[in-house]
Amino acid sequence: MTALRFLALDSGLVEAWRRGRADANGQTPERQLSDGGGNPCRHCLDDIARDAPMLVLAHRPFPGPQPYAEVGPIFVHAEDCPRYGETAGKPGIFLRREVILMRGYGPDDRIVYGTGKVIPTAEIESRAAALFEDPEIAYIHLRSASNNCFQCRLERG
Template sequence: MNLRYKPMPSDLAARYRRREPDAYGLIPEVNVSDGQGMPCRHCLANIAHGDRYLILAYRPFPELQPYAETGPIFLHAEECEAYTGGEAVPPILSTSKDYLLRGYNADDRIVYGTGAITPVDSIDARAAELLERPEVAYVHVRSARNNCYQCRIERA
């Protein structure tokens, strides 16, 4: 199965860079990266030492509902190109040994039994396995330790 790794939408990233309110109605905070594990959810690469970045609350779901988790993410403060690697595992997923993968249905609800901590070198295989299930519309990649959203995986 061909997979597609998707970053946060560019129009949403642009809104946050204009300092429009985040998912909690707050203005994104501006910081300077120390170069240690600040993954941008738009270009899906680490934010380099000395670069400015935003911290904000992000809800990667179209509307509020019980399964619409919201959490902190990082975003380059200056414009960056959206990740276009598509089928390749994004650079941000090389910063940890494993991640939580979880399937969601077309109604943006968790498909129970799909969540599993997955080693980086098994992400493609696990995502493909989940997406073979007809009830799974897409997969989230989240931090295995903090549950922070990283990116979305869909069928290509």
């Protein structure tokens, strides 16, 4: 099986948002309290506890604008949290979800057609290994199966 790296958001970027840096829509991140109902932090890759402060903001997980560079809402802890270790295995947010949307992207940061599929989270590793057999796949996004929100990026280990 292919070794995987689960890439959380960069700590410098998250810290900049905590200091008020504008999001992908040019807006200051909103500060809210988590309802505890599944607000996954894209930095530590775990759920934000009920009543914990969080930021809600628009994020484009691509190097720049282009037709396939989707912008969507994400959550991050408003206070410090450790960045998820890339080689630590499947993050906690996927252990508590039944399904996830997985989609492959090419080196041009565009969707590789035919790779998008909603799968059980138990199949993340095996599906990623199968996708990474295709040399056209540079990386994979894991996204919310119900809302298409970016969760994290997968790369070959």
